[in-house]
Amino acid sequence: MTTIQELMSETSSESILVTDSNLRIIMANRVFCETTGYSFEEVVGQTPALVRSGHHPSEFYCEMWDSIHRNGYWHGEIWNQRKSGEIYQEHLSIGVVRNLGSDASYYVGIYNGHGHLNNLNEQMTRAAYHDPLTGLPNRLRLSQRLQGAIAEASVDKQMAVVLLDMDGFKPVNDNYGHAAGDRILIDVAKRLTASVRGDDMVARLGGDEFVVLLTDITDEQGCRNTLERLLKELCKTYEIGGLKLRLGASLGAAIHPRDSNDADTLLRYADEAMYQAKHGGKNRFVIHDPVEAARRQDAQARMQEIHNALTFHEFTLYYQPQVDLFKGKVIGAEALIRWQSPEHGLIMPDQFIPLAETSDLAIDIGRFVLEQGIAQVAKWHSQGLEWRIGINISPRHLQHPRFIDDVAGILAKYPNLPSHTIELEIIESAALEDIDEIVDMMKNARNVLGVSWALDDFGTGHASLTYLRRLPTQTLKIDRSFVDNITQDVSDLIMVEGMTALAASFRREALAEGMESLEAGRLLVQIGCHCAQGYAIARPMPPDALEEWAKHWRPDPAWRQLGKRKWSRDDMPILYATLDHQSWVETMQALVNRQSNIVPELNPRMCRFGRWQQSLGKSRYGDLPEYALTVPTHEEVHQTGHKIVSLLDCGQQAAAQAELKNLYILRDRLLQQMDSLAERVTRIPD
Ligand code: C2E
Ligand code: CA
Numbered sequence: 011m012t013t014i015q016e017l018m019s020e021t022s023s024e025s026i027l028v029t030d031s032n033l034r035i036i037m038a039n040r041v042f043c044e045t046t047g048y049s050f051e052e053v054v055g056q057t058p059a060l061v062r063s064g065h066h067p068s069e070f071y072c073e074m075w076d077s078i079h080r081n082g083y084w085h086g087e088i089w090n091q092r093k094s095g096e097i098y099q100e101h102l103s104i105g106v107v108r109n110l111g112s113d114a115s116y117y118v119g120i121y122n123g124h125g126h127l128n129n130l131n132e133q134m135t136r137a138a139y140h141d142p143l144t145g146l147p148n149r150l151r152l153s154q155r156l157q158g159a160i161a162e163a164s165v166d167k168q169m170a171v172v173l174l175d176m177d178g179f180k181p182v183n184d185n186y187g188h189a190a191g192d193r194i195l196i197d198v199a200k201r202l203t204a205s206v207r208g209d210d211m212v213a214r215l216g217g218d219e220f221v222v223l224l225t226d227i228t229d230e231q232g233c234r235n236t237l238e239r240l241l242k243e244l245c246k247t248y249e250i251g252g253l254k255l256r257l258g259a260s261l262g263a264a265i266h267p268r269d270s271n272d273a274d275t276l277l278r279y280a281d282e283a284m285y286q287a288k289h290g291g292k293n294r295f296v297i298h299d300p301v302e303a304a305r306r307q308d309a310q311a312r313m314q315e316i317h318n319a320l321t322f323h324e325f326t327l328y329y330q331p332q333v334d335l336f337k338g339k340v341i342g343a344e345a346l347i348r349w350q351s352p353e354h355g356l357i358m359p360d361q362f363i364p365l366a367e368t369s370d371l372a373i374d375i376g377r378f379v380l381e382q383g384i385a386q387v388a389k390w391h392s393q394g395l396e397w398r399i400g401i402n403i404s405p406r407h408l409q410h411p412r413f414i415d416d417v418a419g420i421l422a423k424y425p426n427l428p429s430h431t432i433e434l435e436i437i438e439s440a441a442l443e444d445i446d447e448i449v450d451m452m453k454n455a456r457n458v459l460g461v462s463w464a465l466d467d468f469g470t471g472h473a474s475l476t477y478l479r480r481l482p483t484q485t486l487k488i489d490r491s492f493v494d495n496i497t498q499d500v501s502d503l504i505m506v507e508g509m510t511a512l513a514a515s516f517r518r519e520a521l522a523e524g525m526e527s528l529e530a531g532r533l534l535v536q537i538g539c540h541c542a543q544g545y546a547i548a549r550p551m552p553p554d555a556l557e558e559w560a561k562h563w564r565p566d567p568a569w570r571q572l573g574k575r576k577w578s579r580d581d582m583p584i585l586y587a588t589l590d591h592q593s594w595v596e597t598m599q600a601l602v603n604r605q606s607n608i609v610p611e612l613n614p615r616m617c618r619f620g621r622w623q624q625s626l627g628k629s630r631y632g633d634l635p636e637y638a639l640t641v642p643t644h645e646e647v648h649q650t651g652h653k654i655v656s657l658l659d660c661g662q663q664a665a666a667q668a669e670l671k672n673l674y675i676l677r678d679r680l681l682q683q684m685d686s687l688a689e690r691v692t693r694i695p696d
């Protein structure tokens with residue numbers, strides 16, 4: 011290994027000159043001084059023009075420098091002049107050496123009158139290919155070696171390109187000086203060289219960046235083991251003149267030929283992996299993962315598309331009405347973003363919001379939605395439509411220090427708009443971090459700006475009741491995963507009832523999301539959840555379509571009727587038992603239609619309805635004629651059930667189908683009777 015220091019050594023037989031980037035001579039060796047007759051002191055600080063003979067036209071020097079700047083070197087015969095005035099000819103090789111750690115470069119000239127050209131050139135080249143501080147190969151050499159290794163690679167050999175960057179190196183430089191930093195780098199170089207095999211290569215790219223080429227690894231696990239070893243080695247204490255320092259390193263690796271066949275690509279992958287290691291908390295290694303990399307690249311491309319969509323105004327807001335079922339009135343609308351792509355048509359938010367949420371794009375989108383949504387509600391108000399608007403706030407935007415200014419700025423444009431009509435919807439997890447700060451901000455927004463808050467997707471998070479109590483949210487939007495099924499699944503109905511009661515006890519308003527049937531509305535009003543939004547009312551639509559829709563919408567009259575019932579919680583099992591019975595009939599129907607082979611409980615005292623009827627039902631309503639009527643009907647239901655199952659057992663599918671019709675009649679009768687019972691127990695006493 012030849013470094014410039016070694017080149018300059020006393021034993022060299024060539025005459026050598028080193029200048030800085032301004033061509034000031036900084037070093038000259040003994041041979042140079044002997045040949046020219048100048049002392050070292052006379053030479054240092056001069057330029058090489060000192061030895062010019064005047065035998066070459068200025069074009070000669072122009073061409074020489076041209077070649078140095080273009081190719082990094084020049085060599086040829088040159089006439090020089092000694093201090094004594096004697097003119098002599100010698101062969102000169104000049105090379106530029108870049109110190110990769112900084113911008114400084116210097117020039118090395120090697121004069122040789124004896125004709126050992128090859129040897130000289132080789133030394134010159136080697137000087138240009140090594141890092142002067144550590145003596146390690148530099149970037150140029152690495153790149154050559156890497157390309158060579160790729161060209162010569164045999165099929166069964168794998169190679170790892172490892173990029174390494176020290177953690178916490180800059181503070182060492184800043185606090186203890188560059189000399190200390192240099193000592194560490196030299197130590198790192200030594201540790202790395204000592205930790206790898208002879209065929210491997212350690213190179214320094216500059217600064218505190220190194221590359222290790224592991225030329226023969228068995229597999230990824232083999233690479234992992236080596237990286238672990240390197241990391242461990244680098245984490246050991248560095249001792250510099252009494253100072254003890256500990257540093258870490260972040261490593262990224264790419265594997266040839268698995269990841270790429272191209273040197274630059276391998277280095278780039280290693281660099282990306284190293285960046286991930288830094289990002290992932292430092293002092294660790296990451297091996298390039300082709301699948302993950304493809305995914306990231308794809309995400310990046312999609313992120314760019316979202317960005318463009320914002321720039322080219324391809325986002326628009328749809329509005330889904332929110333109604334008070336009991337009053338039969340539209341109370342407002344939730345703004346839901348849509349991407350109207352010229353290429354792909356209408357794109358739903360779940361296709362781009364989650365991705366946008368991983369970057370500050372979410373904030374730009376958030377501002378757009380606030381602008382548009384508030385402008386729309388202001389327009390409605392100016393038309394006499396006193397609706398509120400629900401605006402979804404992304405967690406990222408909510409946590410952004412400028413969030414409240416964003417809202418205030420937009421609100422200021424509409425001084426006549428009552429700001430409580432703006433309901434900002436947040437999800438539980440958004441406020442979990444920095445809860446104190448966020449709660450303060452929310453209260454501020456409410457008290458100073460006057461906006462309202464809603465807790466979205468309620469029931470899906472993990473927040474505690476304490477947390478719920480602290481959040482100044484006026485509305486709890488019950489997640490549609492619960493509401494979806496309330497007509498089918500008693501446990502969902504119980505959940506929604508519970509959440510509605512919870513909302514009431516915290517003096518919040520409950521709003522059911524995802525109401526998909528009129529029937530669901532009938533249950534909702536009975537369990538006290540009067541506000542809802544969902545496909546059974548209307549789908550999200552453009553604002554003018556919503557205005558039209560609102561003119562013609564008629565609520566289901568049963569909502570008002572049933573909403574008047576005053577359910578005590580003790581009576582609610584009537585609703586649950588009713589649902590249980592409906593499910594029982596559905597199970598039978600699925601069996602007959604060969605959609606399932608589950609046989610419903612045939613014993614009238616063992617099915618869920620039957621158990622309610624015997625226990626709670628009997629003890630609470632045993633004296634009521636409405637209750638008494640349900641008993642024989644339920645018996646009949648089960649007799650019919652028995653009959654159907656027997657018919658199926660004998661393979662009489664058609665007869666079973668016919669019998670199903672009777673079962674439906676009985677079901678409807680029982681539902682009717684249960685409804686009478688409900689009417690009776692929920693009637694407001696006069
Ligand atoms: P979300 O806030 O829970 O919005 C309600 C979603 O439920 C909407 O989906 C709506 O179309 C859908 N939905 C309403 N009624 C029914 C129903 O009866 N059945 C079913 N199955 N779905 C119903 P959409 O518009 O696709 O929005 C999905 C999610 O994207 C939203 O969920 C919200 O988290 C997010 N999102 C939408 N617009 C925005 C926005 O402007 N900003 C942010 N940050 N997120 C938004
Ligand atoms: Ca929402």
Ligand code: CA
Pocket residue numbers: 466467487489490523
């Ligand atoms: Ca929601």
